[in-house]
Amino acid sequence: MSPNKKDNMQYIGIDLGTSRSVVSASNGNRKWVESYVGWPKDFVAKKMLGKRVLFGSEALEHRLALNLSRPLQNGVLKEGTERDEAAVQELIGHLIELADVEPGKDICVAVGVPAEALKVNKIAIRNAISEYAKNLMVVSEPFSVAYGLGTLDNTMILDIGAGTVDFCIMHGTVPMEDDQRSILMAGDYVDEQLLKLLTEKHPEADFSLNMVRRFKEKHGFVGSSKRRVKVEAPVDGIFTEFDITEEMRRACESPMPAIVETVIDLIAGFDPEFQESVRKNIIIAGGGSQLSGLDTFLTEATKQFEPCKFTCIDDPLHAGADGALELAADMPEEFLEKL
Amino acid sequence: MSRHSEIKKTVLRGVYEDNAGIPRSTHGKRQSKFAADSQEPVHSSRYPGKAVLVAVLGLVALLGFNLRLVTVDVAGPAAMQVVEEQPLPSYRVQLPVPVSPVGALIPGNDQLVSPEPIQSLDDATITSGRYDTMLTRLGMPMADLFNLQVQTIVIDPGHGGIDPGATGHLGLKEKDVVLDIAKRLRDKLAVTGKYRVLLTREGDRKVFLKERVAFAKENRADLFISTHVNSLPPGAGSLNYVETYYFGPHTDQRSLELAEKENRDSDYAMGDFREVIARIGDTLKTEESKQLANSIHKHLYNNMKRRNRGLIDAGAKTGPFMVLLGVEVPSVLIEVSCISNKAEEARLSTPEYRDRIADYLKTGIVDYLEERAHRRTIEGGIIQNVAKQER
Structure with missing residues (x-):
């Protein structure tokens, strides 16, 4: 990629969440929308609303007149639900619009999705994004958070979302199946x-x-x-x-016993020499991290096993999208060209 | 370079490889059918329009100086019969292959051909009249030509019977470990309900390499997976590493030695292989084997590393293994662990650890097969489109 091409690139990070979706762009724009997409049910509804598709709180407000979708309901696209796939495509398009990219710029997008969705829907999600971006990559939400925070080694990210709680151990490489776990008690x-x-x-x-x-x-x-x-x-x-x-x-x-059990179990399967480091570096992200007293509660709850140290991040709303943006911007040119 | 920068670099490469491994869609922008307004234009073309495709192919042909091209005949046997009397234009798909070696390392990189250099454009051009040439020179599996699914997977637990393979310090034998892993892998693949999975040996018995190859052929294997366990000399006993091989020339002295060890009962000397190795060249079997090896190795190494930071990644590479040469379908030989490492031997002696290894192997195989199926759906669509357009 020539320097001109790189200069002409606009980087966008997206956190495609079950509850909220957030966009963070290299032009400084940061916006979020509730992850609802609605299409008018009939021509009367369309005439009344004056739009082909509605998003977020506006869609919720007019839900009776809409075919409403919350595409990543349980952290995944339901199998064979074209409506959810179409909703993801519309949502991504809307978020890119919100990023307000300068006309004529090429777009490079990195999207963080719930860990389970990355496992089972990666092709569908990638197809949805490929309509809008010249270069694109899809990663798991906890990974994009870790990347943004720069905590890529001996750390566990606990991403408490609406549909799933995603657990991910970072050990200096892209996390694999055994590094990640998801539970639905979110x-x-x-x-x-x-x-x-x-x-x-x-x-x-x-x-x-x-x-x-x-x-x-x-x-x-x-x-x-x-x-x-x-x-x-x-x-x-x-x-x-x-x-x-x-x-x-x-x-x-109510979800705390399951969270504690999963944390302990996931760490137990890690290299024994590094388990102590991971226990001291558990970062809580996602909307659920805003529950008051959560880090202290979990730190106390794990004392009866091996003591762990939990820390809540400062800006859970934007952390995923900011991390994805950083990832897109850091991707070396020779790799980016082929993505 | 600081440790953090090194980690970042590794992670970025990992993200790239993960994403490059996912086939790109050829779908056009989709208009939601859930929108109320059906009068809006619906861009539902599944594949690029004819005009676009013609323009792209034309451009690719013109820019050929920077791209290596391969031509795949899609006219098939029917056209072949006509060719002798009256030459017909053959339907071709020209697939650009990136020059960069990085692309060549990535499985599922939308390539139907080997990333290794093709001598000239003529070398890679096969018309309908040279149909049989394509089969022999590209080594294209019949399954690919007729778009058949992978149905039979043969798993080959190495050694057995009087041949224990490597033995660990605690007395654990390679033949027992690989048989157990192979059985677990068979069960895990079988529950998907998609494949017939067979083992070259079910019990502790000696099976010659030729018998293993014959078994795969008799049972019309579509994939062949040979499992082994590494062992290093006493001086290097503390090392632990995994490696995955597909057939080709040895890449280093160690892989040659290993191949000699594993080929011991093959009835062939290494010298006999030279001609065959040179002749096998860049076939689609090699390319598919390479992608299978990359997929398995990625899952095996990255998952095992989290339990053992000292694990060395010896990579997915070529090696002159007799058992891989004889089988005519994508085939790999995996050294799943290193039994000469005491801690690793202790881990291998637990069923849980062997089960995990089987899990990683299964994920790698299934990932490869899903990617391959997706790739072929896309390629099939392009080929049909071009054929229609030519008509």
Whole structure:
């Protein structure tokens, strides 16, 4: 690739998440959108909405008039679901639009996807991106986070997303099958647990999944909390205040035993000489890392086994996309040319 | 270079190899069928339009000075019969092959040909009238010509019976280790339901190399996987490494010595191979074997390394192994571990470790087969398109 070509390249990093998708571009643009894609159900809906396709919160808002897709529902594209594949393609196109690339520039895209999706849907995802970019690569989300943080050796990345919790041990190479694990007890699972607990305790109130998701994002915590969690929900049409502190704690802690067990198990299969280093370097990323008290809770929980040190990253929303952007920009020219 | 930079370089190469290994789509931009407005233009062409293809092929032909080209005849036997009376234009696909050696190392790199130099354009051009030449010179497997699926995989556990292979310090024998791994690998491949998987030996018995080759032929093997365990002389006993071979000239003294050791019962001397090695040249069998070797080796080494940082990557390379020469389908010989390393021998003695090795081998084989199937779907589409266009 000649220097001119390199100069003419615009690099884009995308974090294609179950819940949110984020784009980070070399021109400084950083945007995010909720991972919903909706097509108007009929010509009436299309005329009313005035758009061929809607994304994110706008799609959610008009969901009754749309064929709505949340393409990576459980961290993977459902097998044979063309609608989800089409949704990924639309979403990628939308994110690239949001990056606002200067006309005439060639585009190089690196996309981080849930680890399980990389295993089972890599060709579908790559096809979806290839419509938009001259050069492209697809990697797992925890890997792109690790790359952005520069923690490529003797580190475990714990990426708590909506559809899956992805575990990935970095040991100086691209992670392989045995380095990675995924469990489905993630953000969506917590939401379902919270809704169930609240509906059981307050059958008179109308809680919805979207409502409890917002409660969790605002007040979610594990361990002890000094302040009470109070929210409002309608009872016979009248908004009423509820104290949901205990339900919130129980729901947020529900995936913790599985997380601890997987961390211990994954480290146990690592080279014994380096297990200690990995135990001291466990980084929590993804939206789930914003649960208050999470790093302390997990550090305490692993004390009964071999003590581990967990640290939450500062900017979980952008970390994946920023890492992917760095990866795209760092890729040597001779490699880039063939991707 | 700092350690961090070195790691970064390794990681970037890994990302590149992972992504280069995924075949590119030839699909056009797809209009969602879920959109309400069906009046919008639908770009549903599965393959590039005729005009584009003609232009691309023309351009490729014009720029031939920087590309190596190979021509694949798609007219088939029917055209061959006509050729003698009245020469017909043959339908050809010209596939550019990157000059860079890096591309040559990457499995699934959209190449139907060996990345090794072809002497001249004429050498690589085979028309319908030279159909049989294509079979013999390119060594193209019949399965590829008629787009048949891989159905039978033969796994060959090395040694057996009175031939124990290498023996570790604790007394563990190569013949037992590789038989156990081969059986596990067979079971793992069989549960996919896609393949018939056979072993050249089921128990602890001596099988000559010729018998192994004959077994693969009799059972119409589509892939041949020979499993072995490395052993190093006492001075190098602490080393531990994995390596994967496909047939070709030896790349170093050690691979020659290893081949001599493994060829011991072949009834052939190394000198007899020379002519055959030279003649086999760059065939599609070699290219497919190379891609299979790369895929298996990548999964085996990268996964095993996480349990043993000292593991050395001896790579996927050529070696003059008799058992690989005799088999006419993609074939590899894998030294899955190193029994002379005491810690490795201890690990090999546990069923869990052997099961993991079988898992890595299975992933490498399945990855190769899936990539190959995808590659051929794309190539098939291009060939059909060109044929239609020529008509």
